[in-house]
Amino acid sequence: MTPTMNAQQGPPTPPASFLNVSNVQKSFGGVAALTSVSFEIRAGVVHGLVGANGAGKSTIIRCLAGIEHPDAGTISVDGEEVEIATPADATRLGLAFIHQEMSLIPGWDVLRNMSLGMPHATRVGIIDWRPARKRAKEVAARLGMVFPLSTNVDTLSTADQWLVLIGRALMQDARLIAMDEPTASLSVSEARRVHSIIRELAASGTAVVFVSHRLDEVSDLCEDITVFKDGEVVKRVVSDRTSKADLVRAIVGRDLVIPDRGRQPSAHGRPVLEVKEVSDTHLLRDVSLTVHAGEIVGLGGLVGAGRTELARVIYGAARASSGTVRLDGENVRFREPRDAVDAGIGFVPEERRAEGVFLDRTIDFNVNLARLDSLTPSRFWPYLNLKKGRKRAQDAADLVTVKATDVSALVGSLSGGNQQKVVIARWMVEQPKLLILDEPSRGVDVGARAEVYRVIRELAARGTAILAISSDNEELVTLCDRVHVMAEGRFVGELVGPEITEDSIVSLSFARHVEKEHAL
Amino acid sequence: MSSQPNVAAVAPLIKPRSSFGRVALVTTSKYGTLIAMAVMILIFGLSAGNAFLSVNNLLAILNQSALTAIIASGLTLVLVVGEMDLSIGYAASLAGVLVTGLMAKQGLPAFIAILITLAVGAGIGTVNGLLVTKARVNAVVATLGVGTVLIGLAFGYTAGSPIVQVPREFTNITLSRFAGVQDPIWFMLIVLAILWVVLNRTPLGQRMQAVGANRNAARLAGIRADRSKIAAFVIAGVAAALTGILLASLLGSGTVSAADGYLLDSFAAVFLGAATLRDGEFHIVGTLIGVLVVNIGFNGLSLVGTPTFWQYVFKGGILVFAVAMSTVARRYSKA
Numbered sequence: 031m032t033p034t035m036n037a038q039q040g041p042p043t044p045p046a047s048f049l050n051v052s053n054v055q056k057s058f059g060g061v062a063a064l065t066s067v068s069f070e071i072r073a074g075v076v077h078g079l080v081g082a083n084g085a086g087k088s089t090i091i092r093c094l095a096g097i098e099h100p101d102a103g104t105i106s107v108d109g110e111e112v113e114i115a116t117p118a119d120a121t122r123l124g125l126a127f128i129h130q131e132m133s134l135i136p137g138w139d140v141l142r143n144m145s146l147g148m149p150h151a152t153r154v155g156i157i158d159w160r161p162a163r164k165r166a167k168e169v170a171a172r173l174g175m176v177f178p179l180s181t182n183v184d185t186l187s188t189a190d191q192w193l194v195l196i197g198r199a200l201m202q203d204a205r206l207i208a209m210d211e212p213t214a215s216l217s218v219s220e221a222r223r224v225h226s227i228i229r230e231l232a233a234s235g236t237a238v239v240f241v242s243h244r245l246d247e248v249s250d251l252c253e254d255i256t257v258f259k260d261g262e263v264v265k266r267v268v269s270d271r272t273s274k275a276d277l278v279r280a281i282v283g284r285d286l287v288i289p290d291r292g293r294q295p296s297a298h299g300r301p302v303l304e305v306k307e308v309s310d311t312h313l314l315r316d317v318s319l320t321v322h323a324g325e326i327v328g329l330g331g332l333v334g335a336g337r338t339e340l341a342r343v344i345y346g347a348a349r350a351s352s353g354t355v356r357l358d359g360e361n362v363r364f365r366e367p368r369d370a371v372d373a374g375i376g377f378v379p380e381e382r383r384a385e386g387v388f389l390d391r392t393i394d395f396n397v398n399l400a401r402l403d404s405l406t407p408s409r410f411w412p413y414l415n416l417k418k419g420r421k422r423a424q425d426a427a428d429l430v431t432v433k434a435t436d437v438s439a440l441v442g443s444l445s446g447g448n449q450q451k452v453v454i455a456r457w458m459v460e461q462p463k464l465l466i467l468d469e470p471s472r473g474v475d476v477g478a479r480a481e482v483y484r485v486i487r488e489l490a491a492r493g494t495a496i497l498a499i500s501s502d503n504e505e506l507v508t509l510c511d512r513v514h515v516m517a518e519g520r521f522v523g524e525l526v527g528p529e530i531t532e533d534s535i536v537s538l539s540f541a542r543h544v545e546k547e548h549a550l
Numbered sequence: 551m552s553s554q555p556n557v558a559a560v561a562p563l564i565k566p567r568s569s570f571g572r573v574a575l576v577t578t579s580k581y582g583t584l585i586a587m588a589v590m591i592l593i594f595g596l597s598a599g600n601a602f603l604s605v606n607n608l609l610a611i612l613n614q615s616a617l618t619a620i621i622a623s624g625l626t627l628v629l630v631v632g633e634m635d636l637s638i639g640y641a642a643s644l645a646g647v648l649v650t651g652l653m654a655k656q657g658l659p660a661f662i663a664i665l666i667t668l669a670v671g672a673g674i675g676t677v678n679g680l681l682v683t684k685a686r687v688n689a690v691v692a693t694l695g696v697g698t699v700l701i702g703l704a705f706g707y708t709a710g711s712p713i714v715q716v717p718r719e720f721t722n723i724t725l726s727r728f729a730g731v732q733d734p735i736w737f738m739l740i741v742l743a744i745l746w747v748v749l750n751r752t753p754l755g756q757r758m759q760a761v762g763a764n765r766n767a768a769r770l771a772g773i774r775a776d777r778s779k780i781a782a783f784v785i786a787g788v789a790a791a792l793t794g795i796l797l798a799s800l801l802g803s804g805t806v807s808a809a810d811g812y813l814l815d816s817f818a819a820v821f822l823g824a825a826t827l828r829d830g831e832f833h834i835v836g837t838l839i840g841v842l843v844v845n846i847g848f849n850g851l852s853l854v855g856t857p858t859f860w861q862y863v864f865k866g867g868i869l870v871f872a873v874a875m876s877t878v879a880r881r882y883s884k885a
Contacts, residue, residue, distance in 0.1 A: 347770060371772030379770050386770070388763050390829075399760055400772040402753035412752045456771065 047109070048073040048237045049094075049125075049206060054103030056089055062261050063089040066103070069256045069263060071206065076228055076238045078248040081258030082281055082445075082475035087241055089261075091208055095127045096120040121147075126199030128209045134183045134191055141166050141179040144197045162201075169200045172234070173227060188333070189220035193227065200236075207231065208239035211473070213247060218332065218501075218536060225251055243475060244502075245274045257281060282477050299323035300358070302495035303464050305344065308353030313339050313519040316353070321464065321495040326486065328510035329499040330535045336519040337499045338380060341466050344497075345377045346370040358463065371400055376457030380468035380499075382446070386453040389442035393434060394423035396441050396452050401459045426455040430485045447478025454485060464495045471505060483509055503532040515539055579879035583826040583836075583872050587843050594850030601853050609731060611842070611849045616734035617793045617800075619841045621809075622816035622823075623745045624789025627782040629820055629832040630749065632762040633682055634689040635783060637697035638790040639813030641674045643806060644704045645794025650713040650804030653720060660720040664795055671791025672784050674700065679780030704806045713804040724799040734796060741789065746834040748785070758782055762832075818844060818869045825876035843868065 049071040056064040064086045071077050079087045092098040094105065096114040104111050107123050114120050120127070134143050145162040152158060166179055173193055177186065183194060192212055199207045209228075213221040228251060232238050242248050248255060249272055257265035257280040265280035303321040308314055313336045321327045329337040342348035344355055346364025355362055357373055364370045367377065379385035388396055398405065398419045405419045406412045423437045430451040434444060441452055450470070457465055470486065471479045486509065490496050500506050506513050513525045515538035523538040525531075578585075594602040601607060621638055628635045645667045652663035674696065681692035724733050749755035757778045760768040769775045793812060798804045822843060823836025847864050 345770075366774060367770055368772045368774045377770055379767075384764075385767050388760060388767060390763060391759075395756065395760075399756065399768075402756055406753060412754065413747070414751050414753065414756070416751070 046073050047071075048107065050104075050106045050109075051090065051094075052104050052106075054090065054093060054100045054105065056093060056098060056100050064093075064100075065261045067258075067261070067263055068103075069266065070254075071237050071239060072254065073205065073237050074232050074235045075254055076232045076240055076252045078252030078255040079239060079241045079258065080243075080245065080248055080255065080277060080281060082477055085258035085281070085475075086261040087258050088210070090258075091127065091210065091239070091241065094120065094125055094208065121202055124203060124205035126202060126204035126207045128192070128195045128199065128207065128212065134194060136184050137182065139180050139182055140170075140175075140177065140186075140194055140197075143183050143194050144169065144179075144201050146198060148201060165201055166197070169197045172200065173197055173230075187220065188216055189223050192216075192224055196227065196231070204236065206237040206239065208241070210241045211243065212240070213242065213244060216333065216501075218503075218539070220333070221247070243473070245277045245476070246504075249274050249277060259283060278476055281475070299493065301356075302358060303344065303497065304354075304356040304359075305340070306354045306356070308340070308343060308350045308355065310339060310343060310348065311351050314343065314350070315519045317516070317519070317521055319497075319514055319521070321497050323463075323493045323495050324490050325512065326490050326496040326498060326510050328506040328513040328530075329497065329516060330501075330503060330506050330513050331516040331522075331539050333501055335516040335539070337516050338468055339519075340516070341377070341468055341497065341499060344370070345375060345466060347377075374463035376400075376462035376465040378450075378453050378457070378465070378467040378470060380472070382449055382453060382473065387441045387449050389440070389449075391441060392438045393427060393432065393441055393444075393452055393455075394420050394437040397423040397426050397437070397455045397459065400456050404460075422459055423455070426458040427452070429458050430455045431481055445475070445478070447474040447482070450474050450482060451478070451485070454482070458489070461489070461492060462494055464497065465489060466497045466499075468499045469501065470498055470509075471500075471502065479505075503535045506530065506535060507532055575879045575882050579825075579829070579876045580827055582875045582879065583822055583839055583843060586868065586872060587839065587846060590843070590846050590850060594846070594853065598850065598853040602850055607849065607853075609735070611845050612735045612738070613732045614849065615838075615841045615845045616732075616738035617796055618812060618815045618819060618845075619738045619838055620741045620796070621790050621793040621812045622819040622837050622841055623742055623834055624786035625816045626820050626823070626832050626834055626837045627745065627749065627758060628786045629824075630762045631758045631779045631782045632765065633779060633782065635678060635693045635786050636690060636813065637674065637678060637693040637700060638786055638816065639810045640697035640700040640704075640807075641671060641787055641790040642794035642797065642809035642812055644674075644700045644707075645671055645791035646798035646801075646808050647704050647708050647713060647804035647806055649795045650716050650720075650798050651707055653717055654713050654715040654804075660717060660723075663720075667795055668788055668791050671787040671789075671794075673787070674790075675784035675787025676780065678787065679776075679783035682783070683776035683779050701807065708804065708806055710806065712806075714802070716798070716802050716804075721799050721802045724796055734800070737792070737796060741792065742834055742838055745785070745789075749834055754778065754781060815841075815844070818865065822869055822872050825873045829880055830877070843872075 047070050052068045053066045054064055054068070055062070055066055067086065067090055081087050089098060093100050094114065096117045096119050099115065105114060106112060112123060114123065135146065141159070141163060144166050148162065150157045151161045163179065170179065173196060175193055175197070177190060183191060186194065196207060212224055216224060225247070228238055228240065240248065240252055253269055255267040255272060255277070256263055257277060259281060300323050301320050302323050303319070305317060305319040307316045307318055309316055317340055319327070329340070331337055339348060343350045346367050346369050357375070362373060364373070370377070383389065402414065403409070405414050405422070420437055427434070427437055432448050432451045432455060434448065441449055444452065467486065471482055474482060486496055486498070498509060507530050510530060511527065513530050513535060514521055515523045515525070515535055517539055525534055525538070621642060625635055625638055648670060649663050649667040652658045652666060653660060678693050678696055681687045681696070682689045726733055728736055749758065757768065757773045758781070760771065760773055761775045761778045765775050794809050797809050801808065819840035820832060820837050822840030823838070824830055824832045826836040826839050827833070828836065844865055847868060848861050851861050851864060
């Protein structure tokens with residue numbers, strides 16, 4: 031039954047095959063999403079699923095979760111063929127799924143969130159919490175939760191919220207936990223915690239399926255890796271180490287060349303954005319920063335360091351309590367984002383689906399939104415020239431290489447990378463003086479990421495000042511001429527040109543913590 | 551397109567079982583209300599014959615629908631931006647007594663009285679909009695409160711008794727016909743056309759749609775969300791005032807609470823309309839269809855001699871049924 035590996039002496043039994051996917055096919059409206067996919071998930075092993083957006087990872091996950099049904103092929107658990115018709119079937123088989131969007135009930139405490147979906151013990155119809163609490167305590171101890179079960183989940187950090195979701199899965203005796211991009215919104219230290227939790231889960235016999243775009247993480251964490259491309263499995267790694275470069279080659283199907291910074295950081299023009307000693311009421315303290323025309327400045331640091339807050343102050347989406355912001359040498363104080371847009375600033379928000387795009391709307395609607403007035407003959411005859419709008423949207427979309435048949439396609443039908451390009455295209459309609467990008471490539475696959483970078487560079491080359499916030503330090507290294515690192519609402523350091531390395535950013539991010547420990 | 555007129559190219563379209571069901575579901579979700587309307591026209595046409603299908607009766611149905619359609623199209627914009635307006639019925643009632651009172655009590659010419667009343671409608675909308683956006687009062691609470699205040703103002707202005715000395719030129723506004731079609735129908739068509747253009751062909755309308763779809767994303771795309779919302783409330787207020795004015799002209803008097811009933815009628819129409827042609831989006835053409843469905847039903851039922859109480863059962867029934875059908879059908883067609 032179980033495929034026996036080479037005779038090892040250390041662990042007495044090699045990890046048993048828990049779940050088998052064989053020759054699964056699935057197509058949507060004639061378009062194949064999965065063409066005969068097979069792989070094996072072993073108990074007690076972290077299994078990475080990687081691939082570009084649209085490669086088929088989510089489709090296979092949805093098939094396992096009982097949300098989609100394969101057109102052909104079989105899924106077996108413990109060697110027995112099973113049919114997963116509904117999510118409840120999946121739960122019964124011990125399969126748990128933790129999705130990208132947090133599925134916690136806000137305002138509820140940890141215990142109620144963890145026991146969500148479980149049948150409750152009742153007495154005359156009234157919930158008896160004692161069995162659930164007892165079980166939750168066991169799970170909490172196993173996961174090393176340091177907060178009490180009565181904690182309101184809203185007050186937990188993102189990593190701890192993940193812990194609660196994993197706890198919920200364990201409450202239901204999950205034997206396999208699938209996680210979709212668990213570390214996407216986590217800082218480096220939080221991600222490390224999630225990694226150690228995942229390792230412990232696997233060590234205790236649970237199979238973990240780990241879907242991520244962060245390939246360093248995948249090659250570091252996963253013992254088995256399955257690479258998807260265009261609905262097929264193109265690479266299988268079993269009990270082996272693999273380099274990130276190999277993974278990229280498999281995902282993209284070719285060697286990916288991310289062009290180096292071709293320009294010297296000194297060759298910049300006038301200062302476009304000058305932030306001087308800006309503070310807000312809760313986090314930012316005397317932050318100063320300058321971005322020149324044609325320069326790409328990165329903002330690095332841990333999540334919660336105040337980078338997004340600073341961007342929002344500059345863009346008029348939040349208020350500063352003191353300090354000044356100058357744009358092209360003039361003092362500005364924007365009351366709302368529109369004022370910033372009128373002054374020539376563009377903003378690509380962090381949460382693409384919640385704050386960036388309108389999924390149910392067309393590409394041209396999304397692209398034209400910030401500059402509608404220039405599509406009308408005059409203020410007094412505000413009749414939109416839709417034809418001109420479509421042409422303009424098409425031009426902007428072409429500039430950033432949005433892949434879609436037509437600008438009348440719904441943005442919701444595009445991949446994450448293309449959605450991100452649509453948001454960037456919005457600011458290509460009229461070239462902005464300053465473009466602020468918050469996590470420009472979050473949820474964007476490797477191939478599209480390189481294209482997003484190229485677009486940002488081209489924009490800079492044409493004289494736009496770029497301020498890019500990123501928690502992906504590799505991205506900062508690839509993209510930026512200069513990087514400011516923030517921690518706890520302050521600037522802790524600046525890196526220029528060759529000084530910008532992942533190590534230097536990380537050590538600056540943590541510098542403040544170290545200082546504090548010394549001070550104590 | 552290819553030179554071979556082959557069957558194989560067509561075959562995949564006629565996929566087994568699921569395909570037909572899917573088409574049926576999509577059709578129901580988008581065209582259910584229209585199908586219901588067609589079925590009613592067919593049934594009433596067969597059972598009541600010429601009494602129903604005559605040009606005069608069809609014009610009468612449109613005339614009946616005109617005022618509801620005007621007030622409901624204003625309400626549509628408020629729902630597009632994701633808010634509610636419960637004050638429109640009371641605003642229309644106040645407009646009715648105000649426009650007649652300004653002529654009868656203050657002796658103003660009809661034209662001036664109408665302009666002032668429309669301005670008051672805009673003012674009511676502004677207050678609603680400011681309360682909802684700047685003071686961040688929940689729209690249901692804000693507009694219910696404002697509406698209740700308006701009832702009081704209407705009573706105060708008239709001292710409770712109807713205003714009946716209305717100049718002929720004012721009642722003539724709704725009595726005459728142009729090209730054989732009653733004036734209220736023309737007013738309806740003009741207002742609907744204007745609001746359709748506003749919603750679909752102006753920057754303001756695009757912004758309203760964006761704000762309604764996702765306020766936060768709209769704001770970060772550089773849209774003054776509050777302004778778009780206030781504009782929607784102002785338009786709803788003006789549409790309500792116009793309805794009140796036209797109703798007063800039709801009745802030849804200004805009566806407190808004469809137009810209150812338009813509130814529920816217009817909500818019914820707007821939600822029926824949102825279940826038509828588009829996936830749960832509020833839109834002007836849908837609203838018109840919503841109003842027509844209700845009025846065709848009313849008209850037909852009374853022509854075939856159904857007792858009045860059935861007409862209300864029909865009105866409530868079709869609203870709930872149509873919206874439920876389209877929601878269910880949409881869900882299954884996507885699944």
